[in-house]
Amino acid sequence: MHFSGLDWAIMAAFFLISLGIGLAASRQAGTGFAAFFLGGRRMPWWLLGISMVATTFSTDTPNLVADIVRSNGVVGNWVWWAFLLTGMLTVFFYARLWRRSEVLTDIEFYELRYSGKPAAFLRGFRAVYLGVFFNLMIMAGVALAAIKIGGVMMGWSAAQTLLIAAAVTLVYSVAGGLTGVLLTDLFQFALAMIGSIWATITIVNLPEVGGLSTLLAHPNVAPKLAFLPDLGAMTWKELIPIFIVPLAVQWWSAYYPGSEPGGGGYIAQRMLSAKNEKHATGAVLLFNTLHYALRPWPWILVALASLVVFPDVASIGERFPAVAASKLGNDLAYPAMLTYLPAGLLGLVVTSLAAAFMSTMSTQVNWGSSIIVNDLYVRFFNPTASERRQVWVGRLATVGLMVAACGLALAFENALGVFTLMLQVGAGTGLLLLLRWFWWRVNAAAEIAGMVVSFLVAVAFSVGDGFGLESWAQLTVGVGVTTVAWIVTMLMTPPTDPAVLRSFYEKIRPVGPGWRPVAGDAPVATAGDATASLLSFLLAVVGVYSVLFATGNLLYGSMAVGLGFAAAAAACAIGVARLWPSLQYDE
Numbered sequence: 001m002h003f004s005g006l007d008w009a010i011m012a013a014f015f016l017i018s019l020g021i022g023l024a025a026s027r028q029a030g031t032g033f034a035a036f037f038l039g040g041r042r043m044p045w046w047l048l049g050i051s052m053v054a055t056t057f058s059t060d061t062p063n064l065v066a067d068i069v070r071s072n073g074v075v076g077n078w079v080w081w082a083f084l085l086t087g088m089l090t091v092f093f094y095a096r097l098w099r100r101s102e103v104l105t106d107i108e109f110y111e112l113r114y115s116g117k118p119a120a121f122l123r124g125f126r127a128v129y130l131g132v133f134f135n136l137m138i139m140a141g142v143a144l145a146a147i148k149i150g151g152v153m154m155g156w157s158a159a160q161t162l163l164i165a166a167a168v169t170l171v172y173s174v175a176g177g178l179t180g181v182l183l184t185d186l187f188q189f190a191l192a193m194i195g196s197i198w199a200t201i202t203i204v205n206l207p208e209v210g211g212l213s214t215l216l217a218h219p220n221v222a223p224k225l226a227f228l229p230d231l232g233a234m235t236w237k238e239l240i241p242i243f244i245v246p247l248a249v250q251w252w253s254a255y256y257p258g259s260e261p262g263g264g265g266y267i268a269q270r271m272l273s274a275k276n277e278k279h280a281t282g283a284v285l286l287f288n289t290l291h292y293a294l295r296p297w298p299w300i301l302v303a304l305a306s307l308v309v310f311p312d313v314a315s316i317g318e319r320f321p322a323v324a325a326s327k328l329g330n331d332l333a334y335p336a337m338l339t340y341l342p343a344g345l346l347g348l349v350v351t352s353l354a355a356a357f358m359s360t361m362s363t364q365v366n367w368g369s370s371i372i373v374n375d376l377y378v379r380f381f382n383p384t385a386s387e388r389r390q391v392w393v394g395r396l397a398t399v400g401l402m403v404a405a406c407g408l409a410l411a412f413e414n415a416l417g418v419f420t421l422m423l424q425v426g427a428g429t430g431l432l433l434l435l436r437w438f439w440w441r442v443n444a445a446a447e448i449a450g451m452v453v454s455f456l457v458a459v460a461f462s463v464g465d466g467f468g469l470e471s472w473a474q475l476t477v478g479v480g481v482t483t484v485a486w487i488v489t490m491l492m493t494p495p496t497d498p499a500v501l502r503s504f505y506e507k508i509r510p511v512g513p514g515w516r517p518v519a520g521d522a523p524v525a526t527a528g529d530a531t532a533s534l535l536s537f538l539l540a541v542v543g544v545y546s547v548l549f550a551t552g553n554l555l556y557g558s559m560a561v562g563l564g565f566a567a568a569a570a571a572c573a574i575g576v577a578r579l580w581p582s583l584q585y586d587e
Contacts, residue, residue, distance in 0.1 A: 007347025014351045015168050017187060018358065022172020022180040032387030033104060036177035036394060037370040038273040043182060045279040048270040049286030051182045051363070054189035055266060056258045056291055058142045058360035062196075062299040063149075063331035069303035070330040072242050073224035074552075077296065081548070082246035083259035087288035088540045089434070090263040091281060092533040092583070097437055097508050098263055098271040099280040106268035107131065107375040110444065113436060113504055115497035118444035123375055129451060130265070131371030132401075135364055138257050139405030142360045147409060149335040149353055151323045162406040165357055170402050173362040174395045178273060181362045188355035193295075195352025200298040202345060203337050209305045216556060220307040227552050241472035253430040253479040258291075261430035262437060266367045281583070285540070293547035297555060299334070306333035309340075361402065369397035428454045428482020439514035440501050446490035453485040454478060532582035535575070543572030 034040055068076040103109050107130065110123040143162055150161030172180050209215050216225060229243045257265055267284065274280035310316045316336050317328050338349055373394045378385050385393070429450040436442040457478045461467065466474055495501075501518045511530050546569035553562030 003347065003350075004343035006344045007350070010344070010347035011351045011354065014191065014355065018168060018184050018355075019172055021184045021187065022176035024176070024180075033370075033374065033390045033394075035179075036391045037366065037373075038104065038269070039178045039182060041273055042275055043270075043273045043279070044275060045282035046286065047182050047186060048274055048279070048283035049290070050189050051185040051359075052258070052267060052270055052283065052287035053290040053295070054185035054192070054356075054359040055363040056287075056360070057189065057192050057295065057356045058145070061356070062302070062334045063145045065296065065299040066303040066306060066334040067329065067331035069224060069300055070307060070333055074227045074300055074304075075229050076242045077227070077300070078229075078243050078246045079241075079250070080246075080259075081292060081296075081545075082251040083256065084288060084292045084541060084544055085247075085251045086259045086261050086430075087284065087291070088537050088544075089261070090267065091284045091288060091540065092537045094262045094437065095271050095281040095284050096277040096583075097510065098268055099274055099277045100508055101272075103272065105370050105374045106264050106272075107371050110447070112507075113496070113500075114444035114447075115500040116444075118448065119496075120379075122444045122447055124380060125448065125451070127371045127375035127379075129455075131368045131375065134257075135368040135401065136405050136408055139361060139364045139401065140408035140411075142357060142364075143406050143409035145331075146353075146357050148323070148332050149338075149350075151320070155322060158410055162409065165354065166361065166402050166406055169358040169361045170365075170399060173365050173402075174398050177391075177394075178269070178366055181359075181366050184362065185359045188359045191348075192352040192355045192359075195349040195355075196295075196298045198345060199338060199341060199349045199352075200301050202341055203302055203305050206305070206309075206340055208309050208340070210308075212301075212555070213557070215301075215305055215308065218308050220311055221304050224304060224307065225556065227549065241470060245472045245476060249476055249479055251430075252434065253428055253483070254475065255429050255433065261433045264433065266363045269367050269370065288540075289544055289547075293544045293551075296548065297551050301555070302334055302337050306337050310336055361405075364405075365398045365401045368401050369394045372397040372401075428457075428479040428486070431483060432486050435514075437508070438510050438512050440505075440518045441490065441495055443490055443493060443496050445493040446486040449489035450482055450486035454482040457481055529582045532579045536579045536583070539572040539575040539579070543569045543576065546572065 064080075065077065068079065098106075101109060101112060103112055107123055107127050110126060111119045113119075114122065143166075146165045147158045147161050150156040150165070151158070156164070172184060176183075203209065204212050204215055210218075215221055229239055231239070251259075252261055255261065255264070258267060260267065263271060263284070267287075270283055271280040274283055310319070310333055313328055313330060313332075316332050317323065317325070319336065320332075323332065335353075338346070338353075341349055373390050377393050378390060382389075429447075432442060432446060432450050436447070461469070461474045461478070469477065498518070502520075505515050505518050546565045550562045550565035550569060553559075553565060556562075
């Protein structure tokens with residue numbers, strides 16, 4: 001590909017601005033742990049919400065959507081659209097509780113909720129399992145997408161792409177901490193959305209595609225357009241993996257980055273850094289609305305257009321012979337379509353993809369290094385470490401995570417494969433993560449059993465090549481085996497120390513009957529109106545899906561149906577706004 005001087009100028013300006021933001025935040029970020037990893041707990045809801053959605057707008061996400069649409073049609077996106085249910089549960093039931101806990105990391109939660117050596121072991125185990133192992137898989141998936149984009153659009157080798165893409169991210173992440181990450185996320189998200197939408201309009205109107213109406217009527221595209229399953233035409237074998245399992249099992253049972261049941265990972269980090277409980281709740285609400293209602297359609301349209309230009313994987317390989325055969329796949333279709341963009345816009349879009357990569361990687365390394373510092377180094381090795389020493393250990397951990405993730409990326413092959421692997425590894429732990437806030441009997445032994453068994457099941461399926469089962473069946477089996485394992489373990493092991501349970505209850509004040517044996521004469525829980533929370537959750541879910549379907553129908557030319565969904569979305573928004581005052585918060 002040929003990049004003009006304008007393209008290179010746009011990319012250079014972006015990198016310089018990102019570096020400048022990170023360096024500007026470095027002085028304040030270096031004062032201590034809370035300043036570096038939590039922004040001093042003074043972050044506003046809108047900045048946190050945009051940062052969350054910028055993080056999920058990673059380089060692998062449009063590639064993943066392209067893979068899904070080309071393989072299973074638009075309806076295949078329910079494999080991740082179903083996670084909206086998880087997200088809205090976090091908004092209305094868990095965000096306030098996370099902020100109220102006042103822990104420094106989501107891993108520190110374990111010694112707030114559980115007691116004794118099992119709690120300490122769980123904290124250390126989870127720190128390694130999530131903060132290092134799982135985090136590296138996420139980052140490697142993002143780096144894999146960068147490799148594919150660099151190979152297709154720049155002609156770079158994998159090593160060249162990773163060296164260039166990671167360097168700037170590493171500098172501002174090490175310098176500015178979470179504040180630098182949040183501020184660069186704001187800039188990067190705006191750029192990424194402009195690039196995504198502008199590129200989509202240009203691609204759909206390419207001569208090879210012929211415009212929106214011609215695209216939708218193309219024989220390669222028309223069978224892929226439905227975003228709700230055709231129950232009359234689809235077989236059970238088709239429905240189960242792409243619709244039934246995601247909505248019936250996956251959303252509540254699987255631990256997936258950005259959609260952790262009950263909140264976790266960088267989502268928890270953002271909630272913990274909010275000014276107060278209202279800002280924590282508003283941040284997650286904004287994130288879920290933008291993530292599911294605003295962003296999918298540009299990616300979907302490009303994926304559909306790719307079916308016209310590149311009807312199969314072989315045609316992509318023919319166009320880009322320099323790409324290694326092991327890296328060829330449907331997920332390569334998205335960057336392949338971007339090669340048709342004109343000068344100027346090409347630079348903007350490549351820069352927007354770099355922004356997507358940087359926002360995700362900077363968040364993941366900041367969150368992972370916060371766990372390495374707080375839950376490994378300080379907790380087990382140097383409890384008296386000064387605040388400044390903690391910051392420097394965090395900076396070193398940031399470098400280590402980035403280097404390890406780039407190395408691991410070379411072993412992965414496609415975005416959908418990484419997505420499926422992460423779902424399987426966390427299968428079955430979701431229900432436990434939801435219940436631990438609202439049921440006193442959940443203990444540390446149950447969490448340890450859930451993690452160990454889910455991992456062993458994933459390894460068994462990997463070694464045994466799935467034992468002849470489809471990926472959805474592997475997920476379902478993993479959920480069943482893991483859920484039974486942690487429930488049996490919980491019932492066969494002693495409960496958490498009563499004093500710790502009482503302390504947790506008085507601090508968090510969870511609602512519902514699950515804490516009745518612990519509450520005794522403690523003050524009545526005031527975490528909010530449970531009925532208002534439930535109604536708000538239902539309205540928010542319906543409202544966001546309505547926006548998603550309204551946009552799709554309007555793009556497809558179904559004006560009446562699209563306007564009907566738009567009206568439903570507006571009614572749901574009004575309902576949530578009226579219920580909002582009924583949700584009680586600590587100031």
